[in-house]
Amino acid sequence: MLRTSAPFLPLLLALAACSADAPPPAAAPTAPRAAARTAAAAVPPAAQVTIGGEDAAETVARWQPPAVQIADDAVAAARRKAAQAFEQDRLYADEEAAIPIWLALLQRDGKDRQALAGLKQARLRLLEEAGALLSRPLKQREALAQASDMALVLLAIAPEDARVRQLQSRVEIAQRVIAYNRAGEDDLRAGRVGEDGDGAIPNFREALRLNPDDVRARQGLAAAESALIGRAETAARAGDFATAGTWLAEAAKVRDSSITIADAFERVERIRADTLTRLRDEGLRDLTTPQGLKPAREKLEDALRIALPGDPVVAQLRERIELVTHYGSFRPRQVFSDALRDGGRGPQMIVVPHGGFQMGAGDNERGATDAEKPSHYVRFERGFAMSITEVTVADFRRYVLASNARPRATRRGHSIVYDERSGNFVRHSGVDWRSDYNGAPAIANSPVMHVSVRDAENYATWLSEQTGRSYRLPSEAEFEYVVRAGSSGRYPWGDAGTPPAGAGNFTGAEDVSPTGRRWYNAFVGYGDGWWGPAPVGSFEANAWGVHDVAGNLSEWVADCWHASYRRAPADGAAWFNPGCRQRVIRGGNWANAPDQTRAAWRQSQDSDTTSARIGFRLVRGI
Structure with a gap:
């Protein structure tokens, strides 16, 4: 007489508790886990379940074990086959994998000790491997896809296990982190840095809120900071140092990177200094010509607009212009006060x-x-x-x-x-x-x-x-x-x-x-x-x-x-x-x-x- 593996859901729920203390099966010498398992996505989902949260609801697949048929006289062979698949790290992808075989054995006999122990050992291995995949710094999307498949398998065979629930939560967070990172990178490519609260910066910050150690999000914030610094330097080269200062101030808010901002500030100040030196030299040359006072004053106005208080280069140009024009009709020890626009007087x-x-x-x-x-x-x-x-x-x-x-x-x-x-x-x-x-x-x-x-x-x-x-x-x-x-x-x-x-x-x-x-x-x-x-x-x-x-x-x-x-x-x-x-x-x-x-x-x-x-x-x- 032949038996099939479906339906499995009531059996899987019942197995969640009773498999925890079963002894492990006798194992052959461990072989290297080099054989790549077939992607779980190749198995069509039997059903879908909608999971709601703070964000929009998302639909995820539920794992349906591949059907396994075991004849009455093939139980021992099925046990050996499952143990061999386990040692080869073929756990769940098809009917030749360990977990589907053990589930079929348990459908025949819910007290099959070797099947119960095997499922427990498989659960521990899946937890370990999925955790390692989620911690992998490279090829995150591939790793997350594999970890997500494993989490679905674990939810099917041990839905009440707190570690499984914790893994599923990690997978969901990792999926959201990757989504925020991708959105942030798309924003950066489109020039939406997000200094106004809508763009790359908020996306990367959301990713870091979910996972404070996410390297990709931190790199994204660094790239956003660099984009704002680039805007500051572009404005400075155009002579708009007020806007350059605004962009630097926005860049300083992105992350704790005082050295980077300090370096950017120095570059902007070098641009400022070079611009002021050019204006000063041109103004000094104007003063050597008969009609040079007006253009020299215009250059002084440009320099004052971009200079910081007390800049010695601007002071030099100003003093030379004042010397040329004799600084009006003031005399030594003369006392005066300037009128203020609001009607008052300045200091004496x-x-x-x-x-x-x-x-x-x-x-x-x-x-x-x-x-x-x-x-x-x-x-x-x-x-x-x-x-x-x-x-x-x-x-x-x-x-x-x-x-x-x-x-x-x-x-x-x-x-x-x-x-x-x-x-x-x-x-x-x-x-x-x-x-x-x-x-x-x-x-x-x-x-x-x-x-x-x-x-x-x-x-x-x-x-x-x-x-x-x-x-x-x-x-x-x-x-x-x-x-x-x-x-x-x-x-x-x-x-x-x-x-x-x-x-x-x-x-x-x-x-x-x-x-x-x-x-x-x-x-x-x-x-x-x-x-x-x-x-x-x-x-x-x-x-x-x-x-x-x-x-x-x-x-x-x-x-x-x-x-x-x-x-x-x-x-x-x-x-x-x-x-x-x-x-x-x-x-x-x-x-x-x-x-x-x-x-x-x-x-x-x-x-x-x-x-x-x-x-x-x-x-x-x-």
């Missing part, structure tokens, strides 16, 4: 005379550091205007309100203040440009503090837009030039170890804090009556009519930090490298040691620093 400015000075500390200056050397001669071929006082809280408030700016300390939520209880400078929450040295609300004519160098540059940019004039931070050379105001002593007032009475807000031994603290390193015999910054203009101006440039607050300047003055510009321009993080502060402050009040004193600060000891003032061309 005073014209500083052109000239030269010896910048830095001498070789034998007491208290000097190597960073202040070598002393070198700097000459300004034109005058410039500097704000008479430090920028005030009221000045800065006008900018913040008009531009909806959020300065660094406001965004960060804290700054460095003086703590009266400990006598130290500490970080304190809720402190920003509206705060005094101790975190209390600052008065309107107090010098603004708790601002970063970028905040100061942004204020200068806004003021330039409001006035139509070129405002910027002073260069380090300009600042020291004004601090010295024609003198050459160790201190701004000369070589005397104690400041003259009323000279400024410095650390005096006679100063006393609200709780009775005194400075332990201060100018002996000096007191100015202030513990903390004083309102601007509270002390006498220096010889060139500038207030508080030697004390009150130290101030940001435009230069990047360099460890010495070797190769420093000799024309007084800012020594600036695009992208630098370390910047320079100059001038003493209310909490500086005497050595830090010297005219040559300088210090490095991170560009994001905000503190109760640092403010700023501006200069503008005339």
Whole structure:
């Protein structure tokens, strides 16, 4: 009498539990698994089942075992045949494979121990091989197809096995990952990078959400990042650096690849630098011709449109144009303020005379550091205007309100203040440009503090837009030039170890804090009556009519930090490298040691620093 393998489904469900503990069959010596199994897709599915999820429903095949016929006198031969097929790794593809034969044996005898054990061993092997296929980095589509076939077989013979369910889940996730990756790659080829939320980037991110270790999706994000960087460089070569910056900002959001973005930024900045150098050289050549002033100014406008604040190449062209045109009718020590577009007035400015000075500390200056050397001669071929006082809280408030700016300390939520209880400078929450040295609300004519160098540059940019004039931070050379105001002593007032009475807000031994603290390193015999910054203009101006440039607050300047003055510009321009993080502060402050009040004193600060000891003032061309 002959028996067939169908119907199998009730039998397969019943086998899920009872096969777990059956002993394995006697096995022949293991042969290499070199024979490729026939693709399961060759077996027509008997039925289809629809699986629903978060996405659109998808239809998958259910595995139907090939029919196997076993005669009553062929059971032993069928067992041997199944064992041999198992050793040859022919598990399920056709009626000659191990699993269909064992299932046919179990249909004859549901307690066939060798068949039960064989199915258990086959299940373990399929789980192992399918897992290995899903982890294979190459030929993923082929591997996934094989793993999917195996998962369907396992679902048929062991539907209640948690490991089988887990494998099926992995297969479904892998299928979705591949689909997202393919969609992302198609988007990239079509130029839909996805920075707007629809395209390659969202697809690759969905793939990584499903499988955070998927190499293909990570490579896709890298390719998307490269596409955005390519757009940035194309815009830069067209002179559109604002758009280039926008594309770089979008590229920086794609993945954590700071080195790649930094390299791209450097390439864009090289394009910017080359463009600015070309504009400068053409403008300088224009100035040598009789009618060259207008085209030189046009080139300056182009350069200013693409340059970063303080760019020395643009500064050189601007200064030469101003020199050629004599910079209007200003005179030394003239005081003025520019009208703002909103009807107000900018800070009061005073014209500083052109000239030269010896910048830095001498070789034998007491208290000097190597960073202040070598002393070198700097000459300004034109005058410039500097704000008479430090920028005030009221000045800065006008900018913040008009531009909806959020300065660094406001965004960060804290700054460095003086703590009266400990006598130290500490970080304190809720402190920003509206705060005094101790975190209390600052008065309107107090010098603004708790601002970063970028905040100061942004204020200068806004003021330039409001006035139509070129405002910027002073260069380090300009600042020291004004601090010295024609003198050459160790201190701004000369070589005397104690400041003259009323000279400024410095650390005096006679100063006393609200709780009775005194400075332990201060100018002996000096007191100015202030513990903390004083309102601007509270002390006498220096010889060139500038207030508080030697004390009150130290101030940001435009230069990047360099460890010495070797190769420093000799024309007084800012020594600036695009992208630098370390910047320079100059001038003493209310909490500086005497050595830090010297005219040559300088210090490095991170560009994001905000503190109760640092403010700023501006200069503008005339």
